[in-house]
Amino acid sequence: MSRQGEPTKPKEREMNLIERLDELRERQYQAGSWVPACGGAEVPFVKNGKRYLYCWHTGVGKHAYLDLDADIVLTDEEAFRLFST
Numbered sequence: 470m471s472r473q474g475e476p477t478k479p480k481e482r483e484m485n486l487i488e489r490l491d492e493l494r495e496r497q498y499q500a501g502s503w504v505p506a507c508g509g510a511e512v513p514f515v516k517n518g519k520r521y522l523y524c525w526h527t528g529v530g531k532h533a534y535l536d537l538d539a540d541i542v543l544t545d546e547e548a549f550r551l552f553s554t
Contacts, residue, residue: 501527501528502526503533503535505525506525507523520538521536522535
């Protein structure tokens, strides 16, 4: 039933759900997420016994390294210190 007490058509309910899912996807895209760099082709590597992945943040438009074992994003300074040794 709709808010006015009238039954809604199945097609209308389906469209509303699809529209809501589209809005959610758009918000998630704008918020961004870390994805493997190089168009998804970047592969993890090991440095000092820990696994890292070079990533791209889709919302901010910035690259960074992820520490896959600690599940944290390294700052530029942390990455520079770690990878310059």
